[in-house]
Structure formats: C-alpha cells, structure tokens
Amino acid sequence: MFSFLILSFLSGVIELGSVYIGIVHKLPIYMIIVLPLFYQVGNIMLSIIPSRMMRDITFACLVLFLSFSYCIYPSFWILAVQLAFDSYCIQLVRMQHKSLCPTWLKRSFRIGGFALSPIMLLGGGQIILSLSALICILLILRNFMMRKDNKEIVREKKTKKVEVSMVMIFHQMHYFVYTYIMPIYVYQITGSVILSCFAFSLTWVLYLLPQTIAEKYNNVNYKRMFFFCHFFLAVCMVIMAISAYFNRTAIVLLFWMLTGIGGGSVFCIRYLCKKYEYIDMSFSENIGHFGGTLIAVLLCFIFIENAVAVLTAVSSLFVVIALIWSLYIVGKEYFYEK
Numbered sequence: 001m002f003s004f005l006i007l008s009f010l011s012g013v014i015e016l017g018s019v020y021i022g023i024v025h026k027l028p029i030y031m032i033i034v035l036p037l038f039y040q041v042g043n044i045m046l047s048i049i050p051s052r053m054m055r056d057i058t059f060a061c062l063v064l065f066l067s068f069s070y071c072i073y074p075s076f077w078i079l080a081v082q083l084a085f086d087s088y089c090i091q092l093v094r095m096q097h098k099s100l101c102p103t104w105l106k107r108s109f110r111i112g113g114f115a116l117s118p119i120m121l122l123g124g125g126q127i128i129l130s131l132s133a134l135i136c137i138l139l140i141l142r143n144f145m146m147r148k149d150n151k152e153i154v155r156e157k158k159t160k161k162v163e164v165s166m167v168m169i170f171h172q173m174h175y176f177v178y179t180y181i182m183p184i185y186v187y188q189i190t191g192s193v194i195l196s197c198f199a200f201s202l203t204w205v206l207y208l209l210p211q212t213i214a215e216k217y218n219n220v221n222y223k224r225m226f227f228f229c230h231f232f233l234a235v236c237m238v239i240m241a242i243s244a245y246f247n248r249t250a251i252v253l254l255f256w257m258l259t260g261i262g263g264g265s266v267f268c269i270r271y272l273c274k275k276y277e278y279i280d281m282s283f284s285e286n287i288g289h290f291g292g293t294l295i296a297v298l299l300c301f302i303f304i305e306n307a308v309a310v311l312t313a314v315s316s317l318f319v320v321i322a323l324i325w326s327l328y329i330v331g332k333e334y335f336y337e338k
Contacts, residue, residue, distance in 0.1 A: 003139055005109045007094045010132045011087070012113020015039050016200060017120020017128065018083055019183050020193050024121060029307055030300035031076070033180045037293045038080040040176070042087025043286045046095075049088075056092055056140050059085045063133035067126045074124060086129050089136035096143060103267070107208055115201040118193050165276060165284040166325050167269050171230075172288020174237070174318035175263060177296045178311040182256055185308050189249060199253065206260030211267050223330060226268035230323050233262025237316030244309040252308070272326055273333045292318075 018039055022032030049055075063086045070078045120128050182203075186196040210229055214220040236255045243251035270276050296311055303310040 003135070004094055004096075005105065006135065007090050007132070008106050008109040009113040009116075010128065010135075011090050011094070012110040013117050013120050013128055014083065014086060014090075014113075014125075014132065016114045016117035016183065016197060017125065018079075019180055020118060020121055020187075020197070021079070021125050023184060023187055023193070025076075027076075028300075029181070029184060029304070030297050032184060033293065033297050033300060035080060035083060036180050037290070037297055038083040039087045040286075040290045040293050041084040042089075043091055044290045045084065045088045046091050047283045047286045051092060053140060053144055056089060057137055060089045060133045060137045060140070063089070063129055067130045067133075070124065070126055079125060082125075082129050086132055086136075089140075090132055093136050093139045093143075103211060104208060107204065111201050111204045114204060115197060117197050121193075163275075163279040163284075164287070165269065165279065165281055167272065167276075167322050167329065168266075168281050168284040169288045169291070170318045170322035170325065171263075171266055171269065172285050173292035173295070174233075174315045174322065176289050176292030177299075177318065178237075178308075178315040180293065180296060181300070181308055181311050186253070199256075203257055203260045206257060207264040209261055210264035214267070222268040222271035226265050226272065226326065227323065229262045229265035229268070230319055230326075231262075233259060233265075234316055234319040234323065236262060237312055237319055241309050241313035241316060244312055245306060269326075273329050275333075276329075 015036055018035035019032055022035050063082050066078050066082045066085075069075075070082070122128070183196045183200050186199050187193060190196065210225065214222070214225065236259045239255045240252050240259075243249075243255070270281065295314065299310050299314065300307045
C-alpha cells in the first residue's frame with residue numbers, strides 16, 4: 001500500500017504541476033490546459049489498451065528516454081507525450097493496490113501532491129517524471145516476480161462488468177471542464193504559484209467532507225445526499241459563472257471552495273440504482289476526465305477573454321444534465337419495481 005500512496009502523491013504533483021509548467025512558460029491558456037489534457041490521455045489509454053508487461057515497461061522507459069531528449073532540446077510536445085505515458089504507468093500500478101487503501105487516505109496523499117505540485121517545476125518537470133517512471137518500472141517488475149502479473153490484473157478488473165454510466169461521465173466532465181482554469185485564475189490574481197496550489201488543495205479538503213460524514217453516520221440516504229449535494233453544486237457553479245463574468249473575484253473564489261462539498265458526493269452515484277452497484281465505473285470516469293478537459297481546451301481557444309465565466313457556465317450545465325439523468329434512472333428503476 002505504501003507504493004500506492006507514493007504514486008497517489010506523485011500523480012497529484014504531476015497533474016497540477018503540469019499546469020504550473022505552462023504558467024511559468026507564459027503559454028496561452030488553452031495551451032496550458034493541453035498539458036493536463038495529455039495527462040488525461042494516459043488515463044483513457046489505460047481503459048482501451050490491453051496491459052502487457054513488456055509494453056508497460058516500454059512506456060515507462062520512453063518517459064526516461066524523452067527526459068534525456070528534453071534536456072537536449074526542450075519541447076512542449078515532448079513534455080506532453082511524457083505526461084501521457086507517465087500517467088498511464090502510474091495509474092496502471094496504482095490500480096493493483098487501489099482496493100487495499102481507504103478512500104480518505106488515498107485522497108489525502110493526492111491532496112498532498114496538489115499542495116506540493118510546484119516541485120514539478122524543478123528541471124522542467126523532468127525530475128518528477130523520471131522518478132515516477134523509475135518507480136513504475138521497479139513495481140511492474142516486482143509484481144511480475146511475485147507472479148501478480150498483468151493477466152491477474154485483467155482478471156481483477158473483470159470482477160465487475162465494465163459499462164458506461166452517463167451520470168458519472170457528466171459528473172466528471174463538470175469537474176474537468178473548469179478545474180484547470182482555476183489555478184490559472186488564482187495565479188493571474190495573486191502572481192503566486194504557492195497561493196494557487198494552496199487554494200486548489202483546499203477545495204479538495206472540502207471534497208472529502210460528504211463521504212466522511214456518510215461513513216460516520218451509517219444511516220445516510222445516498223440518493224438523497226446525491227441530489228441535495230448536486231443541486232447545491234449546480235447553484236455554486238452558476239454563481240461562479242455570473243461572478244466571473246462581472247469580475248467579482250472574491251465571490252468566485254468563495255463558491256469555488258464550496259463546490260467541493262457538492263462534488264464530494266460522487267461516491268453516491270454507485271447507489272443511485274442496483275445496476276450501478278455492480279459495474280466498474282473507471283471507464284466512465286476516464287471518459288469524463290478526458291472529455292471535460294478536451295472541451296476546456298476548445299472553449300479556452302474560442303473564448304479567450306471570458307474563459308472562467310464560460311467554463312464554469314458549461315460546468316453548471318453538465319451538473320444539471322447529471323441530475324436529470326439521475327432522476328431518469330432512479331425513476332425508471334422505481335416504476336420497474338412497481
């Protein structure tokens with residue numbers, strides 16, 4: 001489990017740190033978000049490319065080779081490809097130990113990675129990328145030697161049926177369509193990477209609250225919690241969009257903090273219907289991660305001046321769609337049982 005927590009920490013550093021690399025290089029906003037988009041490409045690769053030990057090690061070795069190339073000829077696209085392969089390897093190895101780790105502990109290390117994400121700036125990101133690739137190579141080889149190889153991983157993944165959850169997709173798209181613009185927004189206001197990553201980390205601390213409360217009180221109604229929290233989330237996103245349009249910075253930041261309380265109810269999606277309790281949500285999550293970030297890049301390219309207002313408005317739309325879809329599947333199951 002220790003290796004899982006270290007990789008959870010590094011995943012937080014790399015994901016948010018890629019945004020800060022783009023910021024310090026003074027890239028256009030849409031190009032900054034292209035970097036975490038490639039990080040999400042690694043996640044979607046994990047869902048569609050069959051895992052093989054030699055292929056996995058090759059991907060990790062490519063990260064190391066590209067680090068050497070980057071030192072000779074620094075290139076935006078070299079870094080982007082590294083992020084994709086490194087993300088793939090990190091998520092692959094983390095997947096093997098995910099079930100053994102409590103959710104609160106896993107997310108705490110992710111938050112720690114977000115809080116310390118400026119260390120990604122050391123050596124243009126190459127130190128952290130190379131370190132994580134080396135760790136992945138060692139863990140992949142160790143798992144092979146212990147006969148916990150990729151065939152077993154595949155069998156573990158197949159214990160739950162992989163199906164698409166539209167509620168999960170739109171929930172994830174709501175978050176990833178706006179999340180990477182916010183640290184950029186805070187940096188533009190403060191000029192400080194430290195304050196930016198601190199604010200981002202704080203939203204994740206609040207994100208832990210709904211599940212912590214649900215686990216403390218065993219009689220929580222998950223469906224009711226989901227609808228209440230997501231309605232609150234939709235209101236927060238609308239207020240953020242309006243406030244960003246009228247340049248009310250303090251209100252934008254306040255309601256950004258509060259979004260964690262609503263978004264933290266994502267774990268309730270599994271309890272919306274019986275079908276969701278028995279399917280693997282990871283593919284739907286990865287679709288939402290990639291799709292939301294891709295839409296963010298496209299919208300930032302089109303709407304340069306009002307990017308924060310536009311992205312938060314689109315995010316609120318996705319929350320509403322997730323709510324409507326949830327009402328549909330809950331109602332469908334209720335009337336079917338009747």
